[in-house]
Amino acid sequence: MQNVSFVMVHVGQSTEAQRNLRHGLETRSWGFPDWKPEFRTAHPRFAVLATGLAPRVPFAQWSRGKITLHLFEVVQNFHRGKAPHWPDEDAENTVKYPVRFGIEPLAMLRDVPLDEHGPLGLAGSDAVRRSGIERGIGKLVDLDPRPLLVAAGIGERWEEHQEIPLNRTPGITVEQLEAPKSPKRRRRGAGFISDPKKRKAIELHAEDMAVAHYEHEGWRVERLGKPYDLHCTQGDEVRCVEVKGTTGAATSVDLTINEVEHARNPQNTVDLYVVSDISVNVRVEPYATSGGRVTHIRDWEPAEEDLRPRSFEYRLPRS
Known part of the structure; x- marks a missing residue:
């Protein structure tokens, strides 16, 4: 070996x-x-x-x-x-x-x-x-x-x-x-500071980068948020784009079951656009973001071996 x-x-x-x-x-x-x-x-x-x-x-x-x-x-x-x-x-x-x-x-x-x-x-x-x-x-x-x-x-x-x-x-x-x-x-739990404003700033920064990318390619971009982040059209072609942002490395992202099922639906053409290593300045208001490394997967369909469940839905016994 x-x-x-x-x-x-x-x-x-x-x-x-x-x-x-x-x-x-x-x-x-x-x-x-x-x-x-x-x-x-x-x-x-x-x-x-x-x-x-x-x-x-x-x-x-x-x-x-x-x-x-x-x-x-x-x-x-x-x-x-x-x-x-x-x-x-x-x-x-x-x-x-x-x-x-x-x-x-x-x-x-x-x-x-x-x-x-x-x-x-x-x-x-x-x-x-x-x-x-x-x-x-x-x-x-x-x-x-x-x-x-x-x-x-x-x-x-x-x-x-x-x-x-x-x-x-x-x-x-x-x-x-x-x-x-x-x-x-x-007192903050597991040494990790949960800051909703920081999380929102990261998400918006990643989404802004994705919008700029697709508009530069000639797509008309509409921000949805749900059931997916960006709806992109170019003539008769439609692309659904899931956008993820993180201050960490590009290794894995959290997905909902709806996001997985939507990407696996053969009727949908889905891209995954991930921006990692985003810099966030929390000393100014609103928080300022910059930078980022892009991982762009076109025609994305998450494979079973690349998914690991984080939680389970448990059905309680009938009363």
């Missing part, structure tokens, strides 16, 4: 580090403070964010311990972030982690042994340790992914197709992460 590239990251136990872990999970993004030469040409397939064990110990001692692993697929490669994104960046209005990449959560594994019998092997285990010693800077290492995928219960299709169907993975939620030690710091 051919090895693939992993980026191994140690995440500290401080309140700030754990808050950033939550935010990274929510926004499907991770980042480092410094560029390393190998980042500019690397194309990692997976990322592991590990937490729960102090790294500044000899490797012989480290390898006798256990750790919690958060396994991700790397969906967007290393790129330069130009605007504050993480909570501590927003607080200081500066970019502290310019080296960024997009991650899709696959599974969380607790109490993973770090010795030669563990799914990381000694090379992966030591890469995590070295990352922790160097302020969480990612360490690239080539590994056979099978032991880790099997341990996560998601390895059944890797042997044949070298792919991970999203609908076969459990994912990771912020509720699974351990709570901060100080309950006073949790």
Whole structure:
């Protein structure tokens, strides 16, 4: 089996580090403070964010311990972030982690042994340790992914197709992460600030970019909002456009069941227009937005293996 590239990251136990872990999970993004030469040409397939064990110990001692692993697929490669994104960046209005990449959560594994019998092997285990010693800077290492995928219960299709169907993975939620030690710091919930005005500004920025794009192509554009965002016509041709915006990386988007069913209806021609890495200045009123990286999918029809349910509708027993 051919090895693939992993980026191994140690995440500290401080309140700030754990808050950033939550935010990274929510926004499907991770980042480092410094560029390393190998980042500019690397194309990692997976990322592991590990937490729960102090790294500044000899490797012989480290390898006798256990750790919690958060396994991700790397969906967007290393790129330069130009605007504050993480909570501590927003607080200081500066970019502290310019080296960024997009991650899709696959599974969380607790109490993973770090010795030669563990799914990381000694090379992966030591890469995590070295990352922790160097302020969480990612360490690239080539590994056979099978032991880790099997341990996560998601390895059944890797042997044949070298792919991970999203609908076969459990994912990771912020509720699974351990709570901060100080309950006073949790008043905003999972370290993620929910700001309706910021969310609305992001949505409007993405929609404005999509409108400008289609109008430039000669389409007549009508903003609907529901059942889809933009109704575009050009002669007899009609396109329905779903627009999504995020300050994070272009890895995945939240969809309603109606959006999925509408895109799958053969009577509809649907495009997906995603604007990621949007910068938001919350220090002015109204909030100012700028920038963004576009992912544009024409004739979009979401496949089953690319969908992972977030919640279920439960029918109560008849009374």
